[in-house]
Amino acid sequence: MSNTRPVWLLIVSRAAAALLGGYAFSYAATAFLARVLPMPAVDAVIVASLPSFAFYTCAFLWAFASRDALRAWWPAALAVPLAAVGFWPQLWSL
Amino acid sequence: MLMIGAVVFAYVGMLALCLGLERHYKQVWGRAPAPWLRVALRSAGWSALAISLWVSGVAWGWAMGPVAWFGGISLAGFGVAMLLPYWPRAMVWLAAALPLWGVLLAV
Amino acid sequence: MKNTFTQSMAWLHTWAGLIFGWLLFAIFATGTLAVFDSEIDNWMRPEVRSHDLTQLQAAQRGLAYLTQHAPGASNWNISLPDARSPGLQVASGERRRGGGTALDPHTGEPIEVRETAGGSFFFRFHFTLNLPRNWGIFVVGALAIVMLVGLVSGIVIHKKIFKEFFTFRPGKGQRSWLDFHNASAVLLLPFHLMITYTGLVIFLLIYMPAAVDALFEGDNQAYYKAQGEQRLLTPRAALKQPAALVDLAPVLASAQERLGAISSIGISNPGTAAARIEVRPTLGYRIALSKGQAMVFDGVSGELLRDVPDMRPAVLTQRVMAGLHFAQFGGYPMRWLYFVCALVSTAMIGTGLVLFCVKRRRKYASASVSAQRWYKVAESFNVAFVAGLMLACAGLLWANRLLPVELAQRANWEVKAFFAVWLLSLLHAGLRPAQRAWAEQLGLAAVLCIGLPVLGALTAQHDPAHRVLEATSVVLGGLLAYAAWRCVAPREEKPARKRATVAVEGQ
Numbered sequence: 286m287s288n289t290r291p292v293w294l295l296i297v298s299r300a301a302a303a304l305l306g307g308y309a310f311s312y313a314a315t316a317f318l319a320r321v322l323p324m325p326a327v328d329a330v331i332v333a334s335l336p337s338f339a340f341y342t343c344a345f346l347w348a349f350a351s352r353d354a355l356r357a358w359w360p361a362a363l364a365v366p367l368a369a370v371g372f373w374p375q376l377w378s379l
Numbered sequence: 380m381l382m383i384g385a386v387v388f389a390y391v392g393m394l395a396l397c398l399g400l401e402r403h404y405k406q407v408w409g410r411a412p413a414p415w416l417r418v419a420l421r422s423a424g425w426s427a428l429a430i431s432l433w434v435s436g437v438a439w440g441w442a443m444g445p446v447a448w449f450g451g452i453s454l455a456g457f458g459v460a461m462l463l464p465y466w467p468r469a470m471v472w473l474a475a476a477l478p479l480w481g482v483l484l485a486v
Numbered sequence: 487m488k489n490t491f492t493q494s495m496a497w498l499h500t501w502a503g504l505i506f507g508w509l510l511f512a513i514f515a516t517g518t519l520a521v522f523d524s525e526i527d528n529w530m531r532p533e534v535r536s537h538d539l540t541q542l543q544a545a546q547r548g549l550a551y552l553t554q555h556a557p558g559a560s561n562w563n564i565s566l567p568d569a570r571s572p573g574l575q576v577a578s579g580e581r582r583r584g585g586g587t588a589l590d591p592h593t594g595e596p597i598e599v600r601e602t603a604g605g606s607f608f609f610r611f612h613f614t615l616n617l618p619r620n621w622g623i624f625v626v627g628a629l630a631i632v633m634l635v636g637l638v639s640g641i642v643i644h645k646k647i648f649k650e651f652f653t654f655r656p657g658k659g660q661r662s663w664l665d666f667h668n669a670s671a672v673l674l675l676p677f678h679l680m681i682t683y684t685g686l687v688i689f690l691l692i693y694m695p696a697a698v699d700a701l702f703e704g705d706n707q708a709y710y711k712a713q714g715e716q717r718l719l720t721p722r723a724a725l726k727q728p729a730a731l732v733d734l735a736p737v738l739a740s741a742q743e744r745l746g747a748i749s750s751i752g753i754s755n756p757g758t759a760a761a762r763i764e765v766r767p768t769l770g771y772r773i774a775l776s777k778g779q780a781m782v783f784d785g786v787s788g789e790l791l792r793d794v795p796d797m798r799p800a801v802l803t804q805r806v807m808a809g810l811h812f813a814q815f816g817g818y819p820m821r822w823l824y825f826v827c828a829l830v831s832t833a834m835i836g837t838g839l840v841l842f843c844v845k846r847r848r849k850y851a852s853a854s855v856s857a858q859r860w861y862k863v864a865e866s867f868n869v870a871f872v873a874g875l876m877l878a879c880a881g882l883l884w885a886n887r888l889l890p891v892e893l894a895q896r897a898n899w900e901v902k903a904f905f906a907v908w909l910l911s912l913l914h915a916g917l918r919p920a921q922r923a924w925a926e927q928l929g930l931a932a933v934l935c936i937g938l939p940v941l942g943a944l945t946a947q948h949d950p951a952h953r954v955l956e957a958t959s960v961v962l963g964g965l966l967a968y969a970a971w972r973c974v975a976p977r978e979e980k981p982a983r984k985r986a987t988v989a990v991e992g993q
Binding site for chain 3 (some may be wrong): 304307311312313315316318319320326327328329330331332333334335337338339341342345346349350352371372375
Binding site (some may be wrong): 382393396397400402403439442443446447449450451453454456457459460461463464465 | 649651652653654655656669670673674675676677680772773810815816819820823824826827830
């Protein structure tokens with residue numbers, strides 16, 4: 286962690302990246318999977334949702350393992366394109 | 380009865396795997412095991428765990444069996460780890476439960 | 487990079503483990519007790535006596551009572567006694583499940599049963615922390631994610647998983663705490679991972695609605711409809727036509743043959759030609775969670791209208807995972823396996839919390855005043871959240887027998903007693919030196935646990951069905967007493983460390 290900012294701020298930032306960014310990432314990844322899985326929608330819902338907590342755990346760990354506090358937010362950034370695929374029909378109709 | 384057997388085999392398996400580690404063998408017997416003995420203990424351990432899985436499957440059915448097996452070997456391993464520092468010899472003698480179970484099953 | 491990765495994981499494991507470990511301990515401890523929720527329920531309702539009547543006999547007593555006392559009701563419900571619970575309950579009207587009137591299965595007469603929070607308090611607390619339900623499940627869900635994070639980061643920082651697989655070196659202070667924490671975590675890792683992940687899967691679509699949002703526009707009803715869930719329509723015309731109810735015996739027998747023990751029978755529109763009999767299995771005739779499933783029979787002809795549905799593979803997977811968490815399958819042997827595994831899990835979290843303080847004891851003994859104050863807070867919380875919670879759990883059982891039976895809002899007072907004991911333990915932990923606080927609270931919890939059979943014998947007519955619970959309580963009390971004794975007994979540690987302990991205590 287860099288020394289320019291107070292330590293507590295960095296910790297809060299990482300914790301937020303882990304909890305909120307991690308949720309955003311796992312939410313988007315689940316929506317993405319549900320959309321692209323080649324199976325009936327009813328099954329896709331469950332097959333995509335079951336691993337979602339593993340996604341969350343990985344993003345959570347990433348937020349604390351990444352080299353600097355900015356990189357901790359990568360999963361949250363990745364959520365945007367994933368969500369765009371997951372929700373493309375809804376986006377299309379806007 | 381078969382359910383008990385699954386746990387007994389799990390215990391014997393974990394015990395053999397534990398004794399197959401040099402440090403723990405020394406803890407019990409005060410000397411290092413011969414290399415062949417270590418290999419034998421380890422293979423016996425894995426075989427006992429495999430038999431435990433099979434007995435579990437027969438006792439519980441093949442849906443619940445693996446669940447019970449995982450629980451059984453975990454607790455057996457934990458039991459071995461807890462007994463080892465306090466009563467190392469008793470831990471080994473507990474393996475006598477296996478022949479005892481065999482006799483009871485045959486009767 | 488490797489090194490800093492391990493370091494950051496160690497930091498995360500330490501601090502997340504401490505801050506969230508307190509509540510996780512409470513969740514795991516109450517979850518462990520919830521394995522035997524029905525049995526605790528029985529103990530807390532000593533007026534419900536055990537008996538050896540069959541489910542059919544009990545059902546007919548219930549039916550006779552409802553026919554006499556609620557002939558015009560649109561719905562009847564009969565909760566049947568089963569292997570775990572001897573209670574027979576009937577209810578009528580819209581409130582179909584749970585509650586209702588308790589009956590003596592021998593005579594079919596109502597019995598006066600004390601109002602109690604019951605063993606189901608532990609079950610509810612386990613997944614809501616007694617918060618409002620929706621808040622509670624989200625808080626507990628977030629804690630479960632932290633638990634997963636703790637497990638994974640724990641694996642990362644534990645460098646000698648296989649080399650120290652069976653290692654436990656007691657009597658060596660910090661080393662021993664770490665050994666126990668590691669052994670209980672590693673040897674039961676499959677259980678820890680399974681129980682945490684499947685706990686999340688129970689509320690899968692509540693926690694993670696993304697897929698339903700994406701594919702069904704967030705409409706859960708549409709999703710369940712697509713799953714093939716269909717409702718049986720009530721024939722309106724037949725509602726006005728009076729008709730006698732079919733004999734329950736063959737209906738119950740065919741349901742039992744298919745599903746095993748029955749948990750309850752619902753009868754809609756009794757006394758009319760539109761009558762339906764819904765027979766619901768006890769959870770756990772298979773691994774997959776069978777909540778909400780039922781066989782539906784025609785109430786006049788006794789013909790089977792709807793069988794329990796076959797589940798699609800994906801749905802089945804989810805139900806099996808949820809079922810693995812609920813642990814309702816496999817009868818008592820499986821229940822005991824779960825109970826002991828869960829005890830070890832709880833101990834794993836508890837020793838992790840203690841380890842945090844033991845590790846820092848010497849460092850903080852010579853730290854600044856404010857740092858020492860924080861250390862003291864962590865220590866007090868440890869005592870209150872570990873020893874204090876166990877004390878509160880035992881306290882709930884004592885409150886159940888000691889509070890007057892006729893007290894209004896009795897169940898609430900029991901819950902208040904639980905939280906009061908917990909709060910007092912926090913206060914006590916804040917006032918006493920840590921070591922003494924541990925010993926005193928563990929000791930008191932041990933006394934309450936070991937005294938439970940005495941309390942049971944003095945406050946209610948003896949029921950042999952309570953013997954197992956009371957014996958288990960005595961065994962657990964013995965373990966607590968041993969722990970308490972170890973807190974005050976002279977330690978086999980080196981003098982230097984002993985002095986550090988005294989220094990912390992003497993502050």
